[in-house]
Amino acid sequence: MLHYIPFVNRIEELKVLEELSARGLTKPLYLYGPEGCGKTRLLKEFINSYNNVGIYIDALEGGDIESALQLSKVLNKAIPFIGELVESYSGSIGRILAERIHELLRRLIVKLSLRKSRLVVVVDDVVKAIGIDRIEWYIKWLYELIWKIREKYEVKSILIIVTTSEGLSLDIVSRHTHSHIRMLWNLDKKAFLELASKLNPPDTATTEEVWRVTGGNPRAVIEIAIDYNWDVSKWLVDLKYRLLRVVERVKHRQLAKHLRTVIEDVDVIHSEFSEEMYNLYKVLVEENLIIYKYMNMLVGRELVENQELGIGKYYAWQIPAYRKVLSQLL
Ligand SMILES: Nc1ncnc2c1ncn2[C@@H]1O[C@H](COP(=O)(O)OP(=O)(O)OP(=O)(O)O)[C@@H](O)[C@H]1O
Ligand SMILES: [Mg+2]
Incomplete structure (x- = not known):
């Protein structure tokens, strides 16, 4: 059985993320898309290979700091500082981190001498974690945070990305001008075929049928291949x-x-x-x-x-x- 599913394609998306992280954005990037289209995977892969200060926060993670966070290589010494921060609050780890990005960045920048770096912070599944009634406040807060960090730490650039698959939150967020809103869609046909080929499809007819029913949604494709044996x-x-x-x-x-x-x-x-x-x-x-x-x-x-x-x-x-x-x- 395949334990690890190799990451396929998303070349253009990674390139855009690279460009955005080099420039930074003055507003948070609100990334939404179908459930299981690959938002989490894309952003984790990006942070993993990011060659500056990259922090991925799984806002839904309850108890384990190692699963709540993914850090770029520059930050491999950072876990103890972050651990201290989390310990001083009670509640779910992901949510503590999502609501204390400011403190988190302050500690990292000061302790690891990271002034003048490029920062990328991803807060994944934000709506489920902090609640739809607080999303307006949160996005505005992130917006203000970007400006505070720029001024205080003279960072070269900062990019904050938040994700959700909660469609109803889009109506709320799009009422305001505090964020850039972008969509991530399912895999295109070429990427889908690449993913399917790694999952031992029985024949081309089945692969085509899976394309027609999933439209390239990677979670659905993987589920059909593994859990339903095609x-x-x-x-x-x-x-x-x-x-x-x-x-x-x-x-x-x-x-x-x-x-x-x-x-x-x-x-x-x-x-x-x-x-x-x-x-x-x-x-x-x-x-x-x-x-x-x-x-x-x-x-x-x-x-x-x-x-x-x-x-x-x-x-x-x-x-x-x-x-x-x-x-x-x-
Ligand atoms: N480009 C890809 N290559 C290989 N596997 C992928 C790719 N994108 C997503 N996957 C896999 O598809 C599944 C669903 O992806 P992921 O969890 O990232 O979706 P999501 O958009 O974050 O979903 P949700 O809205 O539920 O949070 C995961 O098992 C993930 O590893
Ligand atoms: Mg996700």
Whole structure:
């Protein structure tokens, strides 16, 4: 069995992150995207190979400092200082770190003489960790923090990235001008094929089928390959059990007719203005099935529409299989 899944592709994204970290940004970068599209993996890989001060914080990690943090090589002596900081507070480690970035940076910069460096800080899964009701405050706080750090420590550049797959938070964050918002999407076909080939696919027909149902979502691809031994139909059956709840929610609200139209064309959410459509939109976003996508991707362009994969101009199904399974359940 494959214990470690090699990192594939994301070459353009890594290049953009490299460029941004060299320049820095005056506002935090809010990176959102489908669940399992690879936000965490990309950012960890980036921090791992970053040749300046890079800190990755898993805001959801409860107890273990080694799993809550990933540091670039420059910081390999930093864990004891960070340990001291965490010990002086009670609560979940990831959250302590996420809310005390200022103190964390101050300690590191002073103790390791890191003035005039380039800093990158990633706070992963921020909405789940600090709560949707506090996200507005947090982003504004990060924004102010960037300016404080620039002034106080004369750093060459600073880049703060926060991630989430909570679609509802996007509405809140995009109300303000305190952040740059960018999207990360699932793997493209080439990267998907590269990943699939590392997971011993039985034949090309199966690989193609997995592309059609996952649209290149790496978590779904890995799950089908390993947990379902490439048996797509078994995976779809389990997905059906999961989505039945959603269909019930939709039917209870008398929105089945609207869901059918969204399955046909996801962009009707944008073109049909009714209270029912708005309620359905909220259900589908809350359940992490669709996502708003009229936004630049990290690589600086829009995700191209693709009817077959359920990707419209304004909205998209996070994974094409959701559409297929919901359609069967209806
Ligand atoms: N480029 C890649 N190459 C190989 N594996 C990948 C790649 N991107 C993601 N993965 C794998 O896919 C799975 C899901 O990725 P990851 O956890 O990074 O997604 P995510 O977007 O952070 O999800 P969530 O929204 O749930 O936090 C992980 O097992 C990860 O290692
Ligand atoms: Mg993640």
